[in-house]
Amino acid sequence: MIRQHTVDLAVPRRRATGVRFQLRSATVAAYALLAVLGLIYLIPLVFVLDVSLMSTRQFAINAASFPDPVTWSNYPTAWIKGTFNTYFVNSLIYTFAIVCGTLVISTLAAFPIARGHLRGTNAFYILFLSGILLPVGYIPQFFILQNLGLYNTQLGYILLWCSRVALPIFVLTGFIKTIPSELDDAAAIDGCPYIRYVLQIIVPLLKPALSVVGLILAIRVWNDIIGPVIFLPSKGIKPISAGLLQFFAENAADWTLIAAAILITALPLILLYVFAQRYIVAGITSGAIKG
Amino acid sequence: MGRTAGIWPYVCLAPALALFLLLEILPALGTSVFSLTDYTGLPNVPIHWVGLDNYTGLFAAQQTFLLRALAVTAIFSLLVTVLQNGFAVLIAWLLNSRIRGQLAVRSLIFLPVVLGATVNGLTWYVMFNPLQGPVTLLLQHFGIRANLLGAPSTALYAVIWVQIWANLGFSMMVFLAGMQSIDAEIYEAGRIDGTSPWSAFRHLTIPLLAPSITINVLLAIIGTITGFELIFVLTDGGPALASQTLGMWVFNTAFFTSVSRLPGFASAIAMVQFAIVFVIAIVMQSYLRRREAVL
Numbered sequence: 033m034i035r036q037h038t039v040d041l042a043v044p045r046r047r048a049t050g051v052r053f054q055l056r057s058a059t060v061a062a063y064a065l066l067a068v069l070g071l072i073y074l075i076p077l078v079f080v081l082d083v084s085l086m087s088t089r090q091f092a093i094n095a096a097s098f099p100d101p102v103t104w105s106n107y108p109t110a111w112i113k114g115t116f117n118t119y120f121v122n123s124l125i126y127t128f129a130i131v132c133g134t135l136v137i138s139t140l141a142a143f144p145i146a147r148g149h150l151r152g153t154n155a156f157y158i159l160f161l162s163g164i165l166l167p168v169g170y171i172p173q174f175f176i177l178q179n180l181g182l183y184n185t186q187l188g189y190i191l192l193w194c195s196r197v198a199l200p201i202f203v204l205t206g207f208i209k210t211i212p213s214e215l216d217d218a219a220a221i222d223g224c225p226y227i228r229y230v231l232q233i234i235v236p237l238l239k240p241a242l243s244v245v246g247l248i249l250a251i252r253v254w255n256d257i258i259g260p261v262i263f264l265p266s267k268g269i270k271p272i273s274a275g276l277l278q279f280f281a282e283n284a285a286d287w288t289l290i291a292a293a294i295l296i297t298a299l300p301l302i303l304l305y306v307f308a309q310r311y312i313v314a315g316i317t318s319g320a321i322k323g
Numbered sequence: 324m325g326r327t328a329g330i331w332p333y334v335c336l337a338p339a340l341a342l343f344l345l346l347e348i349l350p351a352l353g354t355s356v357f358s359l360t361d362y363t364g365l366p367n368v369p370i371h372w373v374g375l376d377n378y379t380g381l382f383a384a385q386q387t388f389l390l391r392a393l394a395v396t397a398i399f400s401l402l403v404t405v406l407q408n409g410f411a412v413l414i415a416w417l418l419n420s421r422i423r424g425q426l427a428v429r430s431l432i433f434l435p436v437v438l439g440a441t442v443n444g445l446t447w448y449v450m451f452n453p454l455q456g457p458v459t460l461l462l463q464h465f466g467i468r469a470n471l472l473g474a475p476s477t478a479l480y481a482v483i484w485v486q487i488w489a490n491l492g493f494s495m496m497v498f499l500a501g502m503q504s505i506d507a508e509i510y511e512a513g514r515i516d517g518t519s520p521w522s523a524f525r526h527l528t529i530p531l532l533a534p535s536i537t538i539n540v541l542l543a544i545i546g547t548i549t550g551f552e553l554i555f556v557l558t559d560g561g562p563a564l565a566s567q568t569l570g571m572w573v574f575n576t577a578f579f580t581s582v583s584r585l586p587g588f589a590s591a592i593a594m595v596q597f598a599i600v601f602v603i604a605i606v607m608q609s610y611l612r613r614r615e616a617v618l
Contacts, residue, residue, distance in 0.1 A: 062417065062420075062422055063422070063423075063424075065417060066417065066418075066422060066424055066425065066428055069414065069428055069432065070424075070427070070428045070431055072488070073428075073431040073432055073434065073435070073488075074431060075450075075457070076446045076447060076449075076450050076488075077434075077446065079449065079450060079457055080446050080449055083449060091455060092454075092455070094455075095454075095455030095456075095457075095460075096455070096457055096460060137338040137339040137342065138339060140335040140336070140338065140339065141335060141336045141338075141339035141340065143332075143335060144332035144333075144335050144336055145336070147332075149332035150332050150333065150336065156336065156340070159343075159348075160339075160343065162348075163343060163347050163348070166347070166348070166351035167351055167354070167549065167593070167596075167597050167600070168350070168351070169349075169350025169351045169352070169353050169354045170350075170573075170574070170577065170578075171350075171353075171354055171357050171362070171364075171577050171586045171589060171590050171593070172349065172350035172351075172353030172354060172356075172357060173346060173350040174364065174577075174578070174586065175353070175357070175362070175364075175586075176345065176346065176349070176350065178364075178366055191342060191346065192346055194342055195342040195343050195345065195346035195347045196347065197339045197342070197343050197347075198343070198347070201339065225331070226331030226332065226334075226335065227331060227334065227335060230335060251437060251439075254439070255438070255439025255440065255441065255442075257439070257440055257441045257552055257555070257556065258551075258552055258555065258574070261555075261578070261579075262574075262578050273439060273440075273441040273442075274441075276441050276442070276445065277441055277445075277556065280445055280448075287449060287452065287454075287455070290445065290449065291449060294442055294445050294446060294449070297441065297442055298438055298442045301437050301438055301439070301442070302434075302437075302438075304437070305430075305434060305437045309430060309433075312437060313433060313496055316436060316437075316493065316496075317493065317496045317497050317500065
């Protein structure tokens with residue numbers, strides 16, 4: 033009955049209401065289902081918020097209650113105890129460096145590919161595309177970074193991320209192809225040097241594509257956990273997700289502090305999601321939808 | 324411009340190409356090379372060729388562990404793929420309507436996709452915690468005393484639940500995009516013929532969604548066989564290896580076991596994992612594409 037009704041709603045005009053009672057009960061069922069779904073997603077997050085504002089004592093007595101009194105101090109305590117200052121700054125540095133680095137080298141590579149300025153343009157394009165399908169070789173990556181002296185360094189981690197150019201190049205190449213190449217010819221007459229042309233003329237035109245690719249990349253870097261665990265064992269250079277896990281391991285029984293730490297890590301993401309939801313959803317799913 | 328640019332297009336290509344070859348392509352191919360060595364991951368220990376020793380070790384001495392990991396991976400992959408996509412398509416159907424509040428619920432379901440494995444994993448760790456976790460309390464209410472993540476019999480299923488919870492939003496959005504691209508006139512035509520809503524869903528929506536189904540199923544299968552972030556955060560493969568998938572096993576063997584890190588041996592497991600993903604992806608792809616054609 034639920035199913036019947038939901039499809040009815042999906043269709044522009046409703047059938048004459050011969051079966052009013054049936055329709056109404058279906059509506060109720062559809063809303064009930066919607067509410068249950070909402071709760072399944074809301075409860076874990078609200079519970080973490082709830083716990084993060086509780087005293088340790090209250091948590092031990094009855095965690096399924098509203099915080100009384102509201103203990104804001106869990107946040108500064110977790111922040112200081114977990115050196116989240118360091119993790120936060122590290123993550124900002126990694127996110128900024130990786131997003132900028134990846135976007136610059138991907139745009140520079142995507143332009144000659146899109147325009148066919150290379151001997152064997154297609155071969156290069158297919159080579160980059162293969163990166164989307166190939167498995168990640170963590171073990172050889174570890175070996176290479178170790179032998180280059182880049183293991184457990186910020187630079188090593190940044191370079192590792194910047195090497196994942198397959199998807200950015202794929203997206204940007206497609207986008208550059210939509211920019212008319214007459215512009216190139218006009219610039220050639222003026223003798224505009226190649227790299228300057230790409231950075232000064234093409235990059236501004238690519239802004240929409242660059243911001244979506246950058247946004248998605250920033251979220252992925254912020255959330256990366258396997259990368260830091262393998263390549264950044266030193267506490268001082270860990271990004272925030274790895275820092276959160278570290279904090280969790282060090283304070284295993286301190287649930288109120290852990291809850292606060294979870295929300296400290298999640299807050300920038302939640303804010304980003306609130307303000308840029310449409311772009312984030314479109315960006316993350318676009319690969320699959322066009323697929 | 325292209326003909327006069329000379330060397331410059333190659334200069335532009337160089338940084339991306341160099342990094343990509345060195346840190347993506349070379350490592351992706353290099354796993355097979357390391358699988359033939361006794362690489363330990365320690366900087367000053369010489370690496371020797373050991374031929375197929377890692378593979379014979381995997382299939383003979385470690386056979387029980389291999390079979391165990393294969394079974395866990397199969398359960399994890401199958402349940403997540405089927406349930407995540409099944410729920411996602413039904414929820415997308417429910418939300419692809421003018422029902423009030425659907426936008427808010429849609430946003431909420433997608434939120435974990437943005438929050439990432441560590442936040443999602445630890446959030447549910449708090450929910451499942453054996454002392455005051457709401458899930459634990461709820462089960463106690465029904466007379467069940469359970470430490471879901473801590474017991475070998477339930478850990479895998481708890482992880483599966485969180486995995487589905489975390490990734491449902493992605494599949495749902497892909498289905499929603501697919502449904503919105505279906506022409507409303509098709510349903511009109513169906514209704515004139517007296518088609519019931521359920522059979523419209525079954526015989527119109529589902530077949531027309533076939534491309535979305537193909538991509539979602541493939542991504543879920545590949546993601547569950549290779550990915551292990553949530554498992555790592557929630558259980559690290561435990562307790563007693565109850566939630567150790569192939570991907571988790573590779574990672575633990577290569578990097579995380581404090582006793583003996585064996586990246587060489589782990590490479591052999593990774594090769595087996597890759598072979599499985601490769602075969603399943605090819606088979607599923609052709610099967611789903613053929614179904615698309617039939618439907």
